[in-house]
Amino acid sequence: MTDSTDQIQLAIFDWAGTTIDFGSCAPAAAFRKVFAAHGVEASDHAARAPMGLNKREHLVRMLQTETIAQQWLAANGKAWTEDDVSRLYEEFIPYQLQAIEESSKLVPGLNEVVQHLRQHNIRIGGTTGYFKAAAEATAAAAREQGFVPDANICADDVPEGRPAPWMIYEVMKQLTIYPARCVVKIGDTVADIEAGHNAGCWTVGVCDSSSSTGLSYEDFQQQTAAEQQERIASTMRVFKDVGSHFTIGSLEELPVVIQKINQRMAQGERP
Template identity: 35%
Template structure:
């Protein structure tokens, strides 16, 4: 096959419809220190290494203002470390509740297996978090060969290309332009672009959409269509090469890409 590897993100892309687990944990960790953060404030930097994500949230003007009012000083490194540790413990305890494969993933796994197409992941999760979601995903048939965290790239995470390049190297890729990166956040797309990979944004159940399956299903057909168009536009504005509505569309797109790359 012309495509040499497919690299996925985890939450919001292959598992955890709506990428809910990190949202719940971020909000709970900040609530524990008396600071309220919105879902929108969290989602704007989703896809980053989680410690870096904490730093981004704490640098937001609204968060800095609230922190100053409550503690009479701006967030310091010790504060960031404390919130991160709380976030991490909350996330670790809740991850099993958010590890269900997204709709369409069974067809994707069957396609990759049938075509002997190597696949792996890059992620904002750390190894302890992966150790929880990996076996649950494996019990559903999803077994990425390679899982790369920023700890393996000296702390360099998205949107830099380092994790994606390392994952590709581990899968014996010889040409990064023949790697497909599939994700659900703008940082996923930027990671792929920086690595010169083919980038695909998935709409339904994504971080950009930000709704659980129940919330999305409760929308009217017109509301669903409008929301999908808004999410697609954000991917395209980030220069994504392709946008798919759901993971069920990925096998057909991979077939098309194989034909295109082969030429």
């Protein structure tokens, strides 16, 4: 499907932290557990900071931080190596799959937003930094709750995961939708926004369910309204600092944002 008019034709969503698993709790928990098994206490911030990358690269980024590198040296008697990364990745897989089983609820409002987009002839894509088995488990959990994208790509399907644009391009290819200005990338991490920019499409950062905000839905609801707004504002600043075209407090705001994008494109603006 192609269309010469300047309208959004395709919305590509991230998975954990954007469409499912409010707060991206599953991967954060899995990263902390795999490091704990090797005598390293990774903070929640350390586990979340590289979120959005493919999971092997995520492990490398964590190991490269001074705090974790020092703990690894103290606990294991030597600096980490690529062999250690490979072993950590293999051990990480079952932790991740177990965490997905425990954190697989759709983000509130997702199905209603997707229904609205489909009513406006917008196709739906999904991309994730998860490896194949984790991506399939996540998609299966979402399917049981009524969310099935038209195309779904994970980091294992492309030469390089985010922030490279290949997952976005693969979704566009599968759905035969171009140019990139007719595509909007919605995500909850810096890597999502960077991938969108690299692909040449519009970008939207979602804040309340974001890994940067870092709270499960239940924990977020227990915050006061002022505390919620403070956390959302902090995450918005993160997205704006990396050039996100739009930031939204919650996913329910997306249809209005797409209307704004269409209006701006009608006036000749490009991402």
